[in-house]
Amino acid sequence: MFEIQPMNAETYRRQTRRSTVIIALMFLALAMVLSTAAVTLFGEPGGDNLRFNVGGVFAALLLTVALIRGKFWSQEWMAPAVYGWQLKRSLMSVTxxxxxxxxxxxxxxxxxxxxxxxxxxxxxxxxxxxxxxxxxxxxxxxxxxxxxxxxxxxxxxxxxxxxxxxxxxxxxxxx
Known part of the structure; x- marks a missing residue:
């Protein structure tokens, strides 16, 4: 059962921006590392390695989602973003x-x-x-x-x- 909690709007926006930046930077770092690793391991020097780059980005996306849902979802720094997501999801169920x-x-x-x-x-x-x-x-x-x-x-x-x-x-x- 979802419950509306009192929340300061400025604090909410500041904290959700912070968590968004953290997640975005983590995704970018994972995408670069995994794409580079995929090209290094499976690619051809001077060849078309686009599929390995895309595969690395896709793997980074999956890993980021898994980390968010599995590890970060219950962290204090994610609480405002999780609350906002749950609020919007609850409103959508009524809509x-x-x-x-x-x-x-x-x-x-x-x-x-x-x-x-x-x-x-x-x-x-x-x-x-x-x-x-x-x-x-x-x-x-x-x-x-x-x-x-x-x-x-x-x-x-x-x-x-x-x-x-x-x-x-x-x-x-x-x-």
Whole structure:
């Protein structure tokens, strides 16, 4: 279950830039080393070694992904980037069923209303963390209207957790 965490936008951007630079430099170093090694071991002097260079870069990409997911994912310096990835992934899971969410909200379904509230809160945080203020004003109006409707129905507006059961319930209504 994903939960929205309070986070300072400037700190988030600074830390994610740092982790991105670290990963990019690591990938570049691995790509150069592995491409050079592949050409040295398997290539022909003066020959066309493009496939070995490409193979080295591809191997570096695979190794980088494996290192990120296996070793770096749980490291403190990656935490903001991992959180951002999880937030965007959670929002995408709601976006994929948004037509069902909006239809269920119009019918007054409490689970759908909570899901839409989570989506609004998560999207608002994503805009804040990414520094995207242009979309925030329109979202704020939608959020306020939806929150007022939830309050009128006595539904808690603090929906900071994405409950997978809400998504499953919507998917079941479609089937």
């Amino acid at each position: 994929n069923v948004m037509h069902q969410v909006t239809a269920a909200v119009e019918q007054g379904d409490p689970a759908a209303m909570k899901l839409l509230r989570f989506y609004h809160l998560g999207l608002s945080q994503m805009h804040q963390l990414d520094g995207n203020s242009s979309d925030q004003s329109q979202l704020t109006r939608e959020m306020d209207q939806h929150a007022a409707r939830m309050q009128a129905l006595g539904i808690d507006t603090e929906q900071t957790q994405l409950n997978p059961a809400w998504l499953e319930a919507l998917k079941q209504t479609r089937a």
